[in-house]
Amino acid sequence: MFSWDLTLVWCVVMVVQPQGASGCKKAEVISREVIEEEKGVVELEVIQDNINVTVDIMSNNVEVEVSENKTESELVDEELLSTVDETEDDDDSQDAFADIEDEGEGVCGEREFPEKPRKKVLPSAVIIGTKKGGTRALLEFLNMHSQVRRSKHETHFYDKNFANGTAWYLEQMPEILEGQISLEKTPGYFHTPGVPQKIFSTKNDTKLILIVRNPVSRLISDYNQFRSNTLSRNMSYPPLEELVLKKSGDILSTYPPVQRSIYHLHMQKWLSIFPRQQIMVIDGDNFIQKPWAELQKIEEFLDLSHELAEDNFYFNATKGFFCGHQ
Numbered sequence: 100m101f102s103w104d105l106t107l108v109w110c111v112v113m114v115v116q117p118q119g120a121s122g123c124k125k126a127e128v129i130s131r132e133v134i135e136e137e138k139g140v141v142e143l144e145v146i147q148d149n150i151n152v153t154v155d156i157m158s159n160n161v162e163v164e165v166s167e168n169k170t171e172s173e174l175v176d177e178e179l180l181s182t183v184d185e186t187e188d189d190d191d192s193q194d195a196f197a198d199i200e201d202e203g204e205g206v207c208g209e210r211e212f213p214e215k216p217r218k219k220v221l222p223s224a225v226i227i228g229t230k231k232g233g234t235r236a237l238l239e240f241l242n243m244h245s246q247v248r249r250s251k252h253e254t255h256f257y258d259k260n261f262a263n264g265t266a267w268y269l270e271q272m273p274e275i276l277e278g279q280i281s282l283e284k285t286p287g288y289f290h291t292p293g294v295p296q297k298i299f300s301t302k303n304d305t306k307l308i309l310i311v312r313n314p315v316s317r318l319i320s321d322y323n324q325f326r327s328n329t330l331s332r333n334m335s336y337p338p339l340e341e342l343v344l345k346k347s348g349d350i351l352s353t354y355p356p357v358q359r360s361i362y363h364l365h366m367q368k369w370l371s372i373f374p375r376q377q378i379m380v381i382d383g384d385n386f387i388q389k390p391w392a393e394l395q396k397i398e399e400f401l402d403l404s405h406e407l408a409e410d411n412f413y414f415n416a417t418k419g420f421f422c423g424h425q
Contacts, residue, residue, distance in 0.1 A: 217274035221265070222250070222281045224306040224401055225298065227369075228289025230359055231320040232310045233383045238284045240394055240423050243411065246403050248273040250283040257298055258291040265301060280401065290359045295372040306401060307373060312383030314360035318343075321356035390421050 226234050242249045254260065254271045272281045288294045289309060298305055311317075322339050329336040342354045352358065359365075369378060379400045386393045394407040412421045 215276055217276055219269050219272045219274055220281055221269060221302050222272060222283045222305065224280065224282050224308055225288065226282070226284030226286070226308045226310070227294070228286045228309055228365075229311050229317060229362070230286040230290070231317050231324065232286065232312050233386055234284050234286045234310060236390075237308070237310050237381065237386065238282070240390055240407070241282060241397065243423055244398070244403060244406050246279050246406075247401075248275050248279055248281055250281065253285045253287075254283055255285050255287065256283075257294045257301075258285065258287050261297055268301075280403075289369075290365050292368075295369050299372050305377075307369070307378045308381065308397060308400075309366075309378060310381040310383045310386065311362055314362060318356045318360045321359060325356075387420070390423070 226238060228234065238249050241247050250271050250273060252271065254268060256263070256268045256271070260267065272283070275281050288298075298307075319339070322342070326336040343351055343357055345351050350357065352361070379397060381393045381397070389409075391407055391409045391412055395405065397403075398405055398407060412423050414420075415422050
């Protein structure tokens, strides 16, 4: 399922193009999320099977044997997950752009259309993760669909703002027309203890979307984000090998970016609450190569009309990634 290429590049931009002198302007969405390893930060090669993981870090070969009979508590320290700085999920909402029907945004102003009733409802679907897995690009590509409107900010309702109540959550949602659904994404949901129960108790028919990529690539992106943010504050940040390996050579599984890449342990918690058919898992590596293929699966999952096809995407040879247009 996973490609072992350790470099991933995406983007999020909006371009507004006039469609004739008197016509409405149409939004061309170029969606991309930068998840790119910094040069010289780390060299990591992993060969993984069910038992052994071989790690080559900074040209020092370290062979690590991972036992299959480790307990879940050894691999996932829930208390640490909720307290360590690395658990903070940066809100990338600055990359969001206006929905095409928004007023005053220079894109399809309300004067172009007759008045239609709009309402706010709790999201029909939530992108629950994974962090550094391509959630922003996935959200913006889905927002190209005429039946989907997304919250422009990560609400963090179920992991940080649950005490604010559902009325507060509802206010974070976009106004939608009849026949549309609302959608939100907060990648911290997937690995945060207690979130599955909170979503189920709030709206038990919520459909869940999870995008995963190579777990080692995801870990490195996670590490590089925090390293970059820390260095920008003129503070030091340890090398990756000091955070993922003990002196004995064993994997330090309490480091949050490592925990967030142990997908199956987190998934067990979701499957204990939600039926499998209510969770859609997207191959993030295939999403890079053929975004329309994964999006068509989501259209079917969300009972949407088929709109997002290969024709909605083009490969930008200069940038090296797929871009989308409505």
